[in-house]
Amino acid sequence: MDGNGRWAQRRGLKRTEGHAAGEEALLDAVGGALDLGVQWFTVYAFSTENWRRPADEVRYLMGFNESLLQRRRDELNDKGVRIRFIGRRDWRVPKRLLRRIDEAVELTAENRRLTLTIAFNYGGKAEIVDAVRRLVDEGVPSAKIDERAIAKRLYDPDMPDPDLVVRTSGEFRLSNFLLWEAAYSELVFTDVLWPDFRREHLFDAVREYQERERRFGGLSE
Ligand code: FPP
DSSP states (O other), X not given: OOOHHHHHHHTTOOHHHHHHHHXXXXXXXXXXXXXXXXXXXXXXXXXTTGGGSOHHHHHHHHHHHHHHHHHHHHHHHHXXXXXXXXXXXXXXXXXXXXXXXXXXXXXXXXXXXXXXXXXXXXXXXHHHHHHHHHHHHTTOOGGGOOHHHHHTTSSOTTSOOOSXXXXXXXXXXXXXXXXXXXXXXXXXXXXXXXXXXXXXXXXXXXXXXXXXXXXXXXXXX
């Protein structure tokens, strides 16, 4: 969900107002995913690198995420959305936010229409490091370590690898998002800044995806 800061700055607003405007984009994009019958939808809400931002912006984002979950969880629940989280639950994440996260996950646990995974305090490298730590803690012998053994120890082993990754705001990089899982994902880049993103942009991205030929390292049919 990139480009909130630039969206705000272009309007002479504070960066945090760009994040606030991103809420509508998120809800509309989820609505679009529901329209399409997409079953897994993951958003990058806060990265392990985002702690480097000014303290007041970090504080704002923690409070904003907490309040967004509280305000929107019933609406998402009514739509059949299951909320899940991937990321590190470390001491830097406020306890109140962790509580809100747990409540939203618990409330929506039985839903199956769409899983909205929120990557929070998430880093693709950190996720792989954490999986390796678990292998070592479990005493798994090196001969038994293969891709399946690592995939089973990622933050959400049920989550399928994404078919499509959409990056907003004209940047051309993954920025530590789902590094393991996105090995064969199709990447679509758009100049749209996140607060302007609407379901139509998601549909455009899916149309672009449908033009791609996926070979997964093999040859075309
Ligand atoms: C990146 O834009 C955006 C973020 C770091 C936060 C986005 C978070 C939300 C929209 C709230 C989501 C909340 C939940 C619970 C899912 P940026 O600040 O990097 O923009 P810039 O690149 O223009 O500076």
